[in-house]
Amino acid sequence: MNSWQEIHDEVLRRIHTRQWKPGDLIPNETDLAQEFGCARATVNRALRTLAETGLLDRRRKAGTRVTLHPVGKAVIEIPLIRRDIEDRGARYGYRLISRQIGPAPASIRAALRIETGTPLVHLLACHLADARPYLLEDRWINPAVVLGAETADFTRISANEWLLTHAPYTHGNLTIAAEPLPPQTAAALQVAAGDAGLVLTRTTWDHASAVTTVRLSHRPGHLLHSTL
Structure with missing residues (x-):
């Protein structure tokens, strides 16, 4: 996997299939980059995008966990x-x-x-x-x-x-x-x-x-x- 979107989709699959359950600490960026055969920056972008949707909880020095109680976020566009x-x-x-x-x-x-x-x-x-x-x-x-x-x-x-x-x-x-x-x-x-x-x-x-x-x-x- 060499694109952040492919990594995003694979991480999302693991969350939805409960391979990574709510509250689980997932592998760090370096380990994921080695597993997927890509740059660490590519993994970072994928995880950051999932964190913005509320599925991952990222904390400095504490690692990244699957959100225990994910909250959906709505995007409201300014209408014409x-x-x-x-x-x-x-x-x-x-x-x-x-x-x-x-x-x-x-x-x-x-x-x-x-x-x-x-x-x-x-x-x-x-x-x-x-x-x-x-x-x-x-x-x-x-x-x-x-x-x-x-x-x-x-x-x-x-x-x-x-x-x-x-x-x-x-x-x-x-x-x-x-x-x-x-x-x-x-x-x-x-x-x-x-x-x-x-x-x-x-x-x-x-x-x-x-x-x-x-x-x-x-x-x-x-x-x-x-x-x-």
Whole structure:
């Protein structure tokens, strides 16, 4: 075996067939490299990939064990709102409500870990499905990280779509909650203030630099679909 993928698959086979049972200490990288006839770096990549999925527990000086209680990990991609609406069989529409550039409130500064007075691009926009409000996008963009955000024409394209093609990111965090919709949000979505809506709050990063934080508020009854 001379590819990390072949070694990955063989280690996975041994775990699934219980040749290596949960909690077992597996051979070290040097021994596995000798067994498979490959470089130690190749074994390292295979084991690292399996550790990232939660199947192996790797500890420095303690070796690598098959995870006793493996926890599955889900990967959630940032969806293109336009495509999400079209996939539901509806006609997509978009309306920019407001755009401002200036300092952010304390909660946004904390989410993006920026200093007081740092200017951000603040956008409020409504996405439509068959001319009916679908969700409200309340977004803050860090123009120091996202070049072109200050001059981009967000009346023609949503920040959601523009950022997916202009702003790479390495990681982020996502919070999903059912919350009473405040008056401004409820008015934009054409529902009663206080109605419970599904709210997604997401912040993305490019390594140590914050890219954007957004609050996506859906109308009551919205269903979120994901693949595990």
